[in-house]
Each structure stands twice: as structure tokens, then as C-alpha cells.
Amino acid sequence: MLDIRNLHVKLEEEDKAILKGVDLSVGAGEVHAIMGPNGSGKSTLSYVLSGREGYEVTDGSATLDGADLLDMEPEERAAAGLFLAFQYPVEIPGVGNMTFLRTALNAQRRARGEDEISAGDFLKLVREKAKALKIDAEMLKRPVNVGFSGGEKKRNEILQMAMLEPKMCILDETDSGLDVDAMKLVADGVNALRDAGRGFLVITHYQRLLDHIRPDVVHIMAAGRIVKTGGPDLALEVEQNGYAAFEGEVA
Amino acid sequence: MALAQAKPAPLAARIEGLSVPAGAGWAAAARADALARLEAMGLPGRRDEYWRFTAPDVLNAPEPARAAVLDTGDEEPIFDAVDRLKVVFVDGVFDAEASDTLEMAGLEIERLGDALARDITWARDLYGVLEARGQDPVKRPHAALNTAFATDGVAIRATGRAEKPVSLIYLHESDSSDAILHHLVRVEEGAELTLLESGPAAARFNKAMEVDVAAGGAFHHVRAQGRDHERRAITHAFARVGRGALYKSFTLTANGALTRNEHVVEIAGDEASAHVAGAALGDGHSGPFHHDDTVFITHDAVACESRQVFKKVLRNGAEGVFQGKILVKPGAQKTDGYQLSQALLLDEDSSFQAKPELEIYADDVQCSHGSTTGAIDETALFYLRSRGVPTAEATDLLVLAFVAEAIDEIADETLREEVMSRLTAWLERRRRG
Ligand SMILES: Nc1ncnc2c1ncn2[C@@H]1O[C@H](COP(=O)(O)OP(=O)(O)OP(=O)(O)O)[C@@H](O)[C@H]1O
């Protein structure tokens, strides 16, 4: 589903290479985890895939179901089924969470040539999804992420994911800041979509999340490259020994 | 220089074609006083402290510049959904046929000319009185001109709780009309009135309004200035707010080649409250847009509150100006003054000039002011786009969020939604191009 080939990325403003040849393929219904030291380029990969400005792709490709992601506007990537749960969700004062969700859902529907959702159906849907994530109605009324706790922001990301039902989800450290119960709720959300044939790229520093979302593949990223790929056991290895063993492989 | 004759006196040329309307003796005297004030001041010039950011030329000119009448298609006029008493002016002339009968429980309302023809104490105590007070310390020549020459308007006295809003509708039909309207509003003790204003009014519009809110009274004002691209307007509101009274004014401006809205508020009674707010949207793509809010709030009583909230969204070379002052007089202790003026510039061609001022002569006072000029928050924009919302729609969402604080100053929910829907429609039209 998601195919990344030899992706090289530098900062637009300066001559600093961040991704130095990333290769990665996530199939339908698969969960891939990416682990790696701080600053190794994990968030950069997620931003480049979702189309954030400030980066320049100098080589390589990224496609979603064969469509060239790098050639699309961020909103087109979203409509094509890509979703990024941000490491740092953005606060938008003055825009209500409900308005935000409805606008996003309808924009994607329109882009796909579907009808907009009715106000009634939307309300029903949002209530149902919010309930599953234990997000209370009061949080839905507030401006997007404004005054949300760290964990609430992460749950709000997953609510958006649940509403938009993307094909391919990238979760950037969604587990950081979540309490144990919230982590389970989020994992349930991911597992539900996974069963429906969606793909996941889960960026995390901790083995804990992977207890709940059992990954098919674990990648280690260091200095802008995938330096090791393996099964779920790789995550345990990292947990015990750190990254020192892998960083040698960069050279 | 052989032709170095004295420059033609601009004031003489400006008022040459105007005549002082007839009225009772006291009204004639008030108008004569205003004319004397005007002659002493002369017309405003670019060197005047409060005209540095706005060129007064087209307002000073003997004739108005032409302004095409905008075709608004099948769009329903604003406030149409609101149950109200309609008072219609066409190019500045009262239209009895199009208006409702001037009768409503809780208030007295009549044409200005009728009020000025008789001996009505409250009108005599108000006409030109607040305007004259408002000339010090900042000169407002076009307001004096208005008092001297206003040809029409309404005089409203709220004696109880007015059962529905009075809605002044200003239609614009002639592309060379030059209208001068003057309204008087007296809200008696404990009485309550909502005044709506809407429409472009004329090619050139000079409007003054004097509002006296007695103790415990409440005055709500919601205005939507017409969308005709070439219209030009200078408006003044002079208000006096009595003990425990409330004065609340909101203005929506979208389009207009030139708009200068002046607000002069005197908080005269203890524990009174005055809020003045505005949202202005300008797109230079459809012609020049220059919008100027000039506000002067004087605190002259104890434990009063004032709020100024002005938001401007500017694109394609649109220009915004804010000049706002809070003056706290000696003894006006426990004053709570707040002033916010912000511009959102959607491109680098647009501009915003701000002159926020505080002048405080009391020591137990809380006053804050903030003025900012900013662009769209790129991080928020990307966040919205990453959820599938196209750039233009995402920008509009952020624009609405930006102006929300000004709109929230409208107390009545129906009116707030009415204004919001106009704003949304304006943005949508621009999106469709
Ligand atoms: N816009 C930018 N300007 C300057 N440096 C940047 C920018 N974006 C990324 N970088 C740098 O690129 C490197 C990779 O950053 P990135 O955020 O992708 O790391 P990460 O693997 O997600 O780290 P963490 O685990 O701490 O979240 C870092 O050294 C970072 O400082």
C-alpha cells in the first residue's frame, strides 16, 4: 500500500540532509513500527509523507496504492487516504473541534466525489467514536486542542483518525503522554482499523504500545536511514540494549 | 506665480451646495453653532494627527465620487429574518412607503425633521450636544458638518423595553448620491433598545448618531455597512453612558472604497459599561478598500468597564487603520479598560496601521491594550490541510476564528448568527472567485 523507495530529503532552507535513502513498504492490514534515537528523522519522514513545507525531496519516491504522494498537496494526500497523527498536535484557537471534524470529513468526501454527511449522521458518528475513546462531549465543544492535556491531544488525534477512516495511518509517538488505560483505548482503535485492511506506520520509543498493537515488522531508523528491519522481537532488543548496536551499522 | 491666488477655500466649496434645513428656533441655533464650529476647525487635512493614515480628500471634495450600485443578486438582505421595525432611507431620504409605521410599544420614534421642528426637551438636550462635546480634544469636522446640514434621520426615545429592534435600512440607488443623516437616541432610565443599521446608503455617506443612555439603560447597536465596492462613508457615533448603563456597538464592514468610523464614548455614570467592536473584511481585488476605526473612550466615573475589540482581515492591497484611545480622567478609579486591535494580512500587499493610546490620570485602574499584525498561522494551516481541508477553505476557517472575538461582542444570538452567516457568505464568494 505505502511504498517508500530510496527517499532522500534535505531541509529547504539549508543544505542539511535529514533522510538519506529510506526504503519501506507497508502492505494492507499490516502494522509497521519505526523506532530510533532522537533526531534520527522519524518525524521528518512522517512530515514529508504528509506534505509539510520546508523539506525538499532530492531523490527517491513515495507512493500510496501506486499514486505519487510527493506530487500531491497535503489535502489531496489526506483525501487519498493518508493520515498523520502528529507528535505535537496543533492548537487552533477559535475553531471548534466539532466544526473542524465536520469540515475535514466533508472536504474528504467531496474530494472523493461523495455526498457530504448530514448534520444528524455526523453527530451520531462523532458521539459513537468519541465514546469509544472516552472523549467527553465538553472536549468536542472546545476549540481544537486548546487547553487539552498532552494525553487528551493524543486521543483527539485518534478520534480524527477514527472519523476519517484513512487507508494508511502514521502515528508519530501517539503513545507518549498516554496513561495505561488511554493507551489501551488507542490500541483498540488501531486494531479495529487494522482488521479492516488499513496500513499503519507506528513511530514509538516504547515497547509498551507494541504489546497492545502487535507489529508485523519493526524498523530501526538511525541517522536518516532504516538500519535494521525485523520482527516484533527487535523492539524488545531495543528496549534492553538501546540503539548502540544499530548505530554502528550506519557507517 | 501669477495664479498664486489663495487656494480655493476647501470648506467653502464643500458646503456651497448645502443648505441648513428649517427647524424650530432651538434647532436652528444648534445648527448655526455647529456651522460655527465647523468654520473654526476647517476640514481635516493629512497633517492632522488623526488623519495621517486616511486621506480625507474624497470626503472633503465638493462632489462625491461616483459609486456604482452593487447587484447583490438574489441574496436576502441582512436582518431580514429578524422581527424588527423597518425604517428605510433611499440615498439618504426617508421612504415612508417602504418603511413600517413608526410606532412601537416601549418607544417613541419619528423623523429627525419632525423632532427638530417642535419643542422636545430631550431632543434639544441632545442634538449637536454630544457632538460638540466630542470635538474636544480631537477635532471631528465632518461631524459638525453633519449637525449643521443633516437632511434626515430618526429621533428615538426608548421609554421601556422596546419590543423589537429598530432597523435602519440604507438603500443606495443613485451612483452620485451624497447623503447626510443624523440620528438621535435617548434611552431612558432602565429602558432597553436594539438599533440595527444596514446598507451602503449612498455614493458618499456622512452619518452621525448621538446616543444618550440614562442610568440603568441598555443600548445595543449592530451595524452592517453595505458591500458596494465604491461607496465612501464617514460615520460618527457620540455616546454618553449613565450610571449602571450599558452601551454596546458592533460593526461589520465588508467592501467599500473608504470607510471611516469614529466612536466617541463618554462613560459618565458609575458602574457603567461600554463595548465597541468591529470586524472589517477587505479585498483589494474588487477595488480599493480602506477601513479606518477611530475610537475615543473617556472614563469619567468610578468602577466602569470599557472594551474595544477590532479585527481586520485584509488581502490584495486592502488597507486597515485603527486609532483607539482610552482616557481615564482623574477620579475615575476602578476603571477596567481593554483595547484590542488586530489585523490578519493574507498577503504582503495589504497593510495595517495602528495607533493605540492610553492616557490615565487615576491610580487604581486596570487598562490593557494590544495591537497585532499577523499572517495566517502556517502550522495551523498545515494541520487543517493534512486532514483534507483545502487551503482556501482552511484559510477561511482560520479567518472566522480570528474575527470570532469581535463577533462575540454581539449579545443577541440571532443577530450574532446573522452577522456570522454574512461573513461566511462573503468568504465563500471570494473562494469561488
Ligand atoms: N525544519 C527543520 N529545521 C532544522 N532542523 C530540522 C528541521 N526538521 C528536522 N530537523 C532536524 O532533523 C533531524 C531529524 O528530526 P526529526 O524530528 O525527524 O527526528 P525524530 O526522529 O522524529 O526525533 P524524536 O524521536 O526526538 O521525535 C533533527 O536533527 C532535527 O533537528
Ligand SMILES: [Mg+2]
Ligand atoms: Mg519525532
